[in-house]
Amino acid sequence: SLRFFSRGVSMKMLGVKVPRNFRLLEELEEGQKGVGDGTVSWGLEDDEDMTLTRWTGMIIGPARTNYENRIYSLKVECGPKYPEVPPTVRFVTKISMNGINNSNGMVDARSIPILAKWQNSYSIKVVLQELRRLMMSKENMKLPQPPEGQTYSN
Amino acid sequence: MAENSGTDPAVETNIEENAAASATIIKVTVKTPKDKEEIAIAEDSSVAQFKEEISKRFKAKQDQLVLIFAGKILKDGDTLGQHGIKDGLTVHLVIKTAQKSSSGSSQTSASSGPGPSQGNTAETADPSPASNLGTPEGSGPSPTPTQPPNILAGFGDLSGLGNLGMGSANFMELQQQMQRQLMSNPEMLSQIMENPLVQSMMSNPDLMRQMIVFLYSNFNILFLLVKTMELARNPAMMQEMMRNQDRALSNLESIPGGYNALRRMYTDIQEPMFSAAREQFGNNPFSALGGNTDNSGVQPSRTENREPLPNPWGPPDSAATTTTSGTASTTSSTTSSTTPSVSNPLGISSSSLGNGMFNSPGMQSLMQQISENPQLMQNMLSAPYMRTMMQSLSQNPDIASQGPAPAPTPAAGTNTAQQQLMQQMLQMFAGGNASTPTPEVRFQQQLEQLSAMGFINGEANLQALIATGGDINAAIERLLGSQPS
Numbered sequence: 001s002l003r004f005f006s007r008g009v010s011m012k013m014l015g016v017k018v019p020r021n022f023r024l025l026e027e028l029e030e031g032q033k034g035v036g037d038g039t040v041s042w043g044l045e046d047d048e049d050m051t052l053t054r055w056t057g058m059i060i061g062p063a064r065t066n067y068e069n070r071i072y073s074l075k076v077e078c079g080p081k082y083p084e085v086p087p088t089v090r091f092v093t094k095i096s097m098n099g100i101n102n103s104n105g106m107v108d109a110r111s112i113p114i115l116a117k118w119q120n121s122y123s124i125k126v127v128l129q130e131l132r133r134l135m136m137s138k139e140n141m142k143l144p145q146p147p148e149g150q151t152y153s154n
Numbered sequence: 155m156a157e158n159s160g161t162d163p164a165v166e167t168n169i170e171e172n173a174a175a176s177a178t179i180i181k182v183t184v185k186t187p188k189d190k191e192e193i194a195i196a197e198d199s200s201v202a203q204f205k206e207e208i209s210k211r212f213k214a215k216q217d218q219l220v221l222i223f224a225g226k227i228l229k230d231g232d233t234l235g236q237h238g239i240k241d242g243l244t245v246h247l248v249i250k251t252a253q254k255s256s257s258g259s260s261q262t263s264a265s266s267g268p269g270p271s272q273g274n275t276a277e278t279a280d281p282s283p284a285s286n287l288g289t290p291e292g293s294g295p296s297p298t299p300t301q302p303p304n305i306l307a308g309f310g311d312l313s314g315l316g317n318l319g320m321g322s323a324n325f326m327e328l329q330q331q332m333q334r335q336l337m338s339n340p341e342m343l344s345q346i347m348e349n350p351l352v353q354s355m356m357s358n359p360d361l362m363r364q365m366i367v368f369l370y371s372n373f374n375i376l377f378l379l380v381k382t383m384e385l386a387r388n389p390a391m392m393q394e395m396m397r398n399q400d401r402a403l404s405n406l407e408s409i410p411g412g413y414n415a416l417r418r419m420y421t422d423i424q425e426p427m428f429s430a431a432r433e434q435f436g437n438n439p440f441s442a443l444g445g446n447t448d449n450s451g452v453q454p455s456r457t458e459n460r461e462p463l464p465n466p467w468g469p470p471d472s473a474a475t476t477t478t479s480g481t482a483s484t485t486s487s488t489t490s491s492t493t494p495s496v497s498n499p500l501g502i503s504s505s506s507l508g509n510g511m512f513n514s515p516g517m518q519s520l521m522q523q524i525s526e527n528p529q530l531m532q533n534m535l536s537a538p539y540m541r542t543m544m545q546s547l548s549q550n551p552d553i554a555s556q557g558p559a560p561a562p563t564p565a566a567g568t569n570t571a572q573q574q575l576m577q578q579m580l581q582m583f584a585g586g587n588a589s590t591p592t593p594e595v596r597f598q599q600q601l602e603q604l605s606a607m608g609f610i611n612g613e614a615n616l617q618a619l620i621a622t623g624g625d626i627n628a629a630i631e632r633l634l635g636s637q638p639s
Contacts (some may be wrong), residue, residue: 031224034244038185041246043224049236056225060187060248071220071227071248 017120023083024052027124040128042076053078055087057128065141067095070148074131075123086118091125094150096143097135105152107131180241182234184208184221186249197240202230214249222246314591387620600626609633 031042039062045054057074061067073092077096091105099111109115114122114130132138180197182204183190190213195204209216221228223237223245239245479517594601597619603626604615614633622628 001289010615030222032238034183034185034246037187038190038246039187041222041225043226045225057228057248057353058222058225063187069248069251071222071225074225122369 006116020078020080020082021052021122028052028076030123030125036125036129037120039132040125042124045075055124057124058090059135063134063137066143066145067135067141068151070071070145073151074106076127080082082090083120083122086115086122087124087129089115090152092151094146094152096145097140099134101138103152162368180234183244184211184247186212186247193533195234197234199234200230201228201232201234204234205230208247211223212249216252220248220250222248282508388617390617450636455614595626600624600629602627604633 004073018100026042027042034041039060040058042054042055042057045056053077056077059072059074060127061070061072063069075092076087077089078087086109088109089107091100094105094109096102099108100106101108102123107115112130112134113129114126178197181194183192189212191208193204193207193211195207198569202216205216205221208214208219212219223239223243224236228237231497284490304411367377428434561635593616597616600619601612603621605612607630609615609630611633615629619626620631622632
């Protein structure tokens with residue numbers, strides 16, 4: 001049988017906006033199939049969440065940076081207007097990185113390029129991959145990091 | 155419904171007890187940034203057991219292993235089933251080389267591993283949603299305060315979704331998934347419900363059941379069809395849709411390489427589609443849907459159309475050849491048939507729409523053909539050109555960027571149940587529409603009532619009535635609630 005990808009595509013052909021839940025179900029499936037190189041992962045925070053709003057994400061810190069080998073846990077919230085508007089993203093695991101609020105882990109949408117210039121073809125995966133990419137940037141990779149395993153306490 | 159979700163504690167213990175007995179082996183891919191291995195494991199194993207296997211395969215110590223699935227860290231005490239890990243899925247592995255092994259899991263407890271087992275130690279977690287909600291354990295992330303009531307309580311966990319697109323083994327699962335999806339998208343739900351065809355189907359539960367299975371596995375194609383039929387009934391919407399498509403197409407053209415992609419798409423998709431359609435139906439039958447008997451069956455050609463175009467200043471009904479764009483050629487026929495074109499794949503002419511398209515002899519004969527030979531419909535749906543279309547679509551970089559790897563081929567197998575279903579559906583379609591007068595006539599009474607109530611926009615009233623199948627109350631709600639979006 002056909003996957004949601006093709007459904008979404010055929011809807012695009014008709015010029016119909018892909019409904020939010022279609023999209024999110026696609027992303028859910030992708031997350032379970034482990035698409036990509038294995039350095040990010042995402043899934044529903046609560047399997048029973050029928051609104052498909054709250055997601056957890058994981059980023060594995062890239063090698064040759066101060067984030068190396070650490071596992072960063074994030075919360076991603078896809079609101080009702082997603083994917084027309086970007087999700088809100090928050091680090092749960094403490095991290096020192098430009099654009100991430102030091103005290104609560106909130107990702108500042110204005111500082112992260114793809115959040116600032118969001119397109120509805122972006123996805124949770126893209127956001128996580130982008131954050132990971134930014135970890136490798138010169139301005140971030142050498143930042144001293146808090147001890148491993150700490151989390152923001154909100 | 156007493157169907158056990160994986161979150162019911164009673165079922166949970168059951169699973170544990172049977173852990174030794176059950177032997178369904180699943181193959182799970184374990185991926186590190188460098189490596190990938192497929193590991194066979196009993197599907198009701200615990201994470202700890204899984205890690206045992208992994209440590210052997212990856213030659214690493216068990217406590218160096220951190221497993222991640224769908225954004226959650228897997229704790230030793232969890233089971234694979236708890237996280238919805240099934241055959242064919244992928245789990246991410248991080249091998250901790252440094253001192254703090256497994257720091258991700260136990261230490262950060264409730265916070266970084268926001269899975270069901272918050273703040274637990276090695277005991278098996280109770281993953282029931284109740285404990286997840288409002289856990290007063292001072293866990294890091296705030297539990298979902300606005301958890302919607304689980305309408306489908308007891309209908310099984312989301313792990314069923316792991317089977318999305320992988321075959322409709324379990325009907326109940328499918329139904330749940332569909333319901334779940336529909337429930338959470340009220341727009342789509344109302345759209346579907348408003349379709350009078352759907353309403354008449356609701357009264358037949360057997361058909362309903364089969365329909366859902368069929369729909370689910372062929373959703374996008376059927377969606378296209380239904381959408382098209384719907385459009386056919388609503389000329390304004392049709393034109394809107396056409397405009398959107400044309401706009402989208404012209405956008406595509408303006409992207410570098412876009413024109414080529416379009417041409418490619420046209421030649422790859424349209425040609426085989428038309429010739430296949432012609433083969434099967436013998437001379438484009440869709441052109442007959444306009445209610446005229448002139449089967450022009452013109453070949454869409456890549457060269458310029460050298461025939462004289464219809465006289466735009468001629469008598470009104472000859473100006474009805476509309477909406478051909480791209481490289482399709484226009485026919486010189488002055489009747490209201492329209493050849494299929496890039497943006498108008500079924501060659502439906504707007505002018506014929508108001509005339510009860512489904513009453514036309516062409517449509518009737520098509521219906522008859524199809525119901526006599528449901529294989530036809532099945533073939534049409536799973537025909538090679540559909541596959542090509544999907545493949546082409548996935549190759550088109552603009553579209554492919556929207557999603558992951560190309561879709562697998564559609565289910566090509568003929569299914570007797572599906573055939574029967576198709577037959578029934580089409581009969582109902584044909585039968586249901588056979589004696590349908592135009593909407594204005596059907597809804598005359600309702601229209602009068604509506605205007606008496608102060609809804610003076612006759613056009614909007616009619617649309618609302620059509621959409622709700624004549625239900626005044628629903629139509630009123632629609633009229634009151636409709637917002638341009």
